[in-house]
Amino acid sequence: MTTTDGPTALVATLPGHYYTDQKIFEAEQERIFESDWICAARAADLRVAGDFRTVQVGRESVLIVLGRDGELRAFLNICRHRGARLCLAEQGTVRRSLQCPYHAWTYGLDGRLIAAPNLASLGSVDRTEYGLLPVRLRQWLGYLWVCLAAEPPSFEDTVIDAVTERLGTPAAVQRYRVEELALGRRISYDVAANWKLIVENFMECYHCATIHPELTEVLPEFAEGYAAQYYVGHGAEFAAEARGFTVDGRPGFDSLPDIAPDQDRRYYAATIRPQVFLNLVPDHVILHRMYPLSADRTLVECDWLYSTEVVESGADVSASVELFDRVNRQDFEACERCQPAMASRAYARGGVLVPVEHHIAEFHHWLTTRLGSDAC
Numbered sequence: 001m002t003t004t005d006g007p008t009a010l011v012a013t014l015p016g017h018y019y020t021d022q023k024i025f026e027a028e029q030e031r032i033f034e035s036d037w038i039c040a041a042r043a044a045d046l047r048v049a050g051d052f053r054t055v056q057v058g059r060e061s062v063l064i065v066l067g068r069d070g071e072l073r074a075f076l077n078i079c080r081h082r083g084a085r086l087c088l089a090e091q092g093t094v095r096r097s098l099q100c101p102y103h104a105w106t107y108g109l110d111g112r113l114i115a116a117p118n119l120a121s122l123g124s125v126d127r128t129e130y131g132l133l134p135v136r137l138r139q140w141l142g143y144l145w146v147c148l149a150a151e152p153p154s155f156e157d158t159v160i161d162a163v164t165e166r167l168g169t170p171a172a173v174q175r176y177r178v179e180e181l182a183l184g185r186r187i188s189y190d191v192a193a194n195w196k197l198i199v200e201n202f203m204e205c206y207h208c209a210t211i212h213p214e215l216t217e218v219l220p221e222f223a224e225g226y227a228a229q230y231y232v233g234h235g236a237e238f239a240a241e242a243r244g245f246t247v248d249g250r251p252g253f254d255s256l257p258d259i260a261p262d263q264d265r266r267y268y269a270a271t272i273r274p275q276v277f278l279n280l281v282p283d284h285v286i287l288h289r290m291y292p293l294s295a296d297r298t299l300v301e302c303d304w305l306y307s308t309e310v311v312e313s314g315a316d317v318s319a320s321v322e323l324f325d326r327v328n329r330q331d332f333e334a335c336e337r338c339q340p341a342m343a344s345r346a347y348a349r350g351g352v353l354v355p356v357e358h359h360i361a362e363f364h365h366w367l368t369t370r371l372g373s374d375a376c
Helices: 022-033 155-167 170-174 195-203 213-218 220-224 308-312 318-343 355-371
Strands: 038-042 051-057 060-066 072-076 091-093 097-099 106-108 113-115 134-140 143-147 182-191 266-272 276-281 284-294 297-306
Touching (some): 022 355, 155 266, 195 297, 195 318, 195 355
Antiparallel strands (some): 051 091, 134 143, 266 276
């Protein structure tokens, strides 16, 4: 959609039990989070051989490790002996191998079983057969994406096309060269709300004039209720007096070198289903990834990415971080305000979407199609 022409009537939302029901949450874990490509970690977080990161993907703990051969690999974080969790820390470094703390079964960084107490007395044991179970892994935009499905969907047709569909052309995101940016700040938020409430909130801006005064000062068109994602290829223009995408409009940093003139002084956003929000502004990129922990709790990890020169110089990035950190906290507070009402009889049949929120209805259609009638 490239204009504000669109639906002119109210549209029903999902019923409240979609945000509270354990059966639906488990179906989402199985049919979405354990079936789709999930953004798990930033590649630059694993720098030397033995660096690892664990992440919750659906109902599984996934272990990503950098091998001595320079290859990044992902495995289920489960010892093949008795099922103990192999790595308990969220991140860390091992010297040469991964050892289970229960019975000391030991695995190479390539996942192969290399040692276990009394293993020699068992005769010939296929050390590959009893190695760690691999998980599919791809790199894009400097992040590591994993998929638990035995036959993953096309990465190009799902992840990459989601951004292309929103921005209109693959080159639009390529110009930001996100994979070359450096991490300036990372903030994790533990949100007492269902993951779908967070997605719905991010997709619309009907609430912006109400709860985001700092954001609408920089992006005044958001006060009209039309989110950036309402349009294909559209970026919200900075206010004339705003000199940067910062909490008070103060100057930011030099624009990233390859962005097009029509991308300067504009904000673009894209949702990559099911759990990534991509925010693009001239001098930095903000990427959110969500991990549903329960029907009413979601972990959100947010990265602020800048040019390597900005980060290595020690420049103060707090003004731009503060702007979107405030937006995040305002959004998450709103989602937490809604969550208790999802179990109320007042919301048993759901609520309504106004015309400027029509794209949320598309998200609901995608969700219910993925879940199937038996889960709802």
